[in-house]
Amino acid sequence: MFLTPWEEYVLNKDLPRMQYLCQCADRMIAEFVYNYNYSAPIPKIYIDASDSFYPCSAPDGKIILPHGFFQWLENLVESLPDQITPEIKKKNAGLMMMFWVVAHEYSHLARSHFELKKVRPDLYDACEYDADMCATEGLFRHTQHILDSRKSGVTTINNKIYLLVSVFFYLRPLIDRDKLEYEKHHKPFHIRLWWILEKLAWIDNFDPVTAQPTEAFVSEIKILMDALYSAEKAYIKHNQIENSLFIDLFVRFADTVKPYADEISKKWQEAAPFVKQFQLIKIST
Numbered sequence: 001m002f003l004t005p006w007e008e009y010v011l012n013k014d015l016p017r018m019q020y021l022c023q024c025a026d027r028m029i030a031e032f033v034y035n036y037n038y039s040a041p042i043p044k045i046y047i048d049a050s051d052s053f054y055p056c057s058a059p060d061g062k063i064i065l066p067h068g069f070f071q072w073l074e075n076l077v078e079s080l081p082d083q084i085t086p087e088i089k090k091k092n093a094g095l096m097m098m099f100w101v102v103a104h105e106y107s108h109l110a111r112s113h114f115e116l117k118k119v120r121p122d123l124y125d126a127c128e129y130d131a132d133m134c135a136t137e138g139l140f141r142h143t144q145h146i147l148d149s150r151k152s153g154v155t156t157i158n159n160k161i162y163l164l165v166s167v168f169f170y171l172r173p174l175i176d177r178d179k180l181e182y183e184k185h186h187k188p189f190h191i192r193l194w195w196i197l198e199k200l201a202w203i204d205n206f207d208p209v210t211a212q213p214t215e216a217f218v219s220e221i222k223i224l225m226d227a228l229y230s231a232e233k234a235y236i237k238h239n240q241i242e243n244s245l246f247i248d249l250f251v252r253f254a255d256t257v258k259p260y261a262d263e264i265s266k267k268w269q270e271a272a273p274f275v276k277q278f279q280l281i282k283i284s285t
């Protein structure tokens, strides 16, 4: 794999969209580093010239985005309906998808997942879960910060919908393309989306005194679930798919999630002390 820092890669090529996306992602990384104070070295985006569309990260602090990933993203956004949900136009979804991918890879690096995998490869699932949770919270804060500074008037719940639905539209075509391949490396799609949805509903709806969710948590869960149904309906209609793979699973979230939730929480209990220990080493060096 031949890797080039993104600035160098776009320099002699006419790639304004790639340049724009990487600049935005760099600003997000800088904000994450500042907010969480848990990254050394600061992750840097590199471009791999290949056609692959699977992003990844490397233990030396690289976030690697193949050229094919950007093409995949562009085609994906082009294939969306103009208004993908009542709240979101497709032109905004591409940036959020890119943010999501970078935030997920960043979280693997910043949370020392490579170090953890070296000593406990059996806890790989817990790292994927942790990366999704950290990416969700970090990305929500980052986009809210941008929306507030622009006085956009976008409410926090609409920003949560925007994030959830963009992740849905990024991952959903990967499932259609090769569900078995996807599930070799990740928990089933609907489980992953449920965890992201639940995390979003927790944000700012947690009472630290009682350690319980507030009333808004329950209503936001419902609103986010409705957004997910609408997204799946829009997706199958647009792609002329007759039977949805997911509407039924989304309806039975509570039943289908339970066994996975128990498994991941057990693994995360084992993983968390390692992550904490590695973080302390990173911050102090």
Ligand SMILES: [Zn+2]
Pocket (backbone or CB within 6 Å): 104, 108, 128, 131
């Ligand atoms: Zn990952």
